[in-house]
Amino acid sequence: MQKVEVQLGQRSYPIDINTGFTALPASLASARQVVIVSNPTVAPLYLAQVSALFSHPCHHMLIEDGEAFKTLNSFESIMSFLLEKGMSRDVLLVALGGGVIGDLTGFVAACFQRGVRFLQIPTTLLSQVDSSVGGKTAVNHPLGKNMIGAFKQPEHVVISTVTLNTLPEREFAAGMAEVVKYALLGDAQFLDWLIQHRELICQQHPETLAQMICHCCQMKADIVSRDETEQGDRALLNLGHTFGHAIEAFMGYGNWLHGEAVAVGMVMAAELSAHRGWLSEPQVNIVRSVLQSFGLPVAMPDQMQIADFLPFMKTDKKVKDGQMRFVLLPALGSAKLFADVTEAELLQVFS
Template sequence: MQKVEVQLGQRSYPIDIDTGFSALPATLANARQVVIVSNPTVAPLYLAKVSGLFSNPPQHILIEDGEAFKTLASFETILSFLLEKGMSRDVLLVALGGGVIGDLTGFVAACFQRGVRFLQVPTSLLSQVDSSVGGKTAVNHPLGKNMIGAFKQPEQVIISTSTLTTLPPREFAAGMAEVVKYALLGDAGFLTWLMQHSEQICLQQSDILAQMIRHCCQMKADIVSRDETEQGERALLNLGHTFGHAIEAFMGYGNWLHGEAVAVGMVMAAKLSAHRGWLSERDVAKVSSALHCFQLPVTVPDKMKIADFLPYMKTDKKVKNGQMRFVLLPALGQASLVADVTEAELQQVFG
């Protein structure tokens, strides 16, 4: 087992990375009320195993699979289930699934009876390296992704790399977008490591995957410990997301996977960085090559023009005082939040 600690004072918690499902401390394993939230894809594979971690048999609720179901309607469905089953403030919620289930369950945990405990058991690569760590929870709105939510830290994150063997190739590739993101925003050496081990990663060698996941979790844990509620540095974790969220919303949630949209968003951020003289064309090609290596798209959807991006980017959570802000790359392995990008500049680069 490999461990990472998210240091947040009294709200600190461990991330356990193993090939199986780790045992829980007694404070969680002996919870009187446990509700596992999952989906019809993941539950048949892992619900019984995760249920076995608890002394008292958990109840469970399944939410339909996919980004299209990360909505206020699903949020209300889970709340209604908890109320109908007579759950109290002692309940422990368990998010068993990918990023959609993790975000939904965490948001419910933040709101039900003004806050209850929850546990993250991420089963997708994207959720293991990114969304399960750091306490961001949310649901989507037709006008923007993750626009309704709260910060709510889990009690623990349990990562089993064995779940990746049942992940569809497209979903695994989508997770690699977030992995590459960490290299681009803060560790150029990690990008070199990823390319050197690309074959083992694509073959899902467990020891290499564990190293890769741990590195991403450690990078995120360090940033979150310094800036939990995204007042500054944590915004850098949104590299590629301003463009990517616009693609997801415009194309219809679920038609493009989050990681696919973020991959294109990172290429767009790299091109904008090159336009400003920060990256070279060779750097931009290196970004595209790394993403393409892991079977990710690198070009904007044919039907989208920059004018289609603007309505979504203007309501992005990083907008401040009416000004769009973008995470750009002064160099590979270094990111910066920029507030002076104009519509004219976007048109010049992407129009």
């Protein structure tokens, strides 16, 4: 097992990374009220194994699979389930699934009776390296992604790399977008490591995957420990996301996977950085080639023009005082947040 600690004082918690489902601490395993939230894809594979980690019988509820179901309607259905089952403030909610399940369950945990405990058991690569760590929870709105939510840290994150064995190839690739993101925003040596280990990663070599996931979790844990509620450094984790969220919303949630949209968003951020004289064209090509080597798209959808991005960018969570803000790359392995990008500049670079 590899372990990472998210240091947040009294709300600190561990991330356990293993090849199987390991025993839980007694404080979690002995919970008398446990509700596992999952989806019809994951539950047949892992629900029984996860239920066996607890001393008492578990309730479970399934939400349809996909970003299109990360909505207030799904949030309300989980709330209704908890109330109908007579759950109290002592309930432990367990998110068993990818980022959609984790975000939904965490948001419910933040709101049900003003806050209850929850456990993250992420089953996709994207959720293991990113969304399960750090306490961001939310649902989508037709006018913007993740616009309704709360910060709610889990009690524990349990990552089993065995779940990646049943992950569709497209979903695995989507997770790699977030992995590459960490390298681009803060660790050029990690970018070299990814390039050198590409074949082992694509073959899903267990030890290589565990090392990769651990490195990403440690990077995110360090950032979250410094800036839990995104007042500073944590905003850098949004590299590619301003463009990416616009793609997801425009194309309809679920038609493009989050990681696919973020991959294109990172290429666009790199191109904008090159326009400003920070990256060379060969460096932009490195970003493209690394993403393509993991099976990710690198060009905006044919249906979109840059003008289509603007309405979504203007309602993005990173907008401040009416000004759009973008995470850009002064160098590969170094990111900064900029608030001086204009519509005219975007139109010039991408039209």
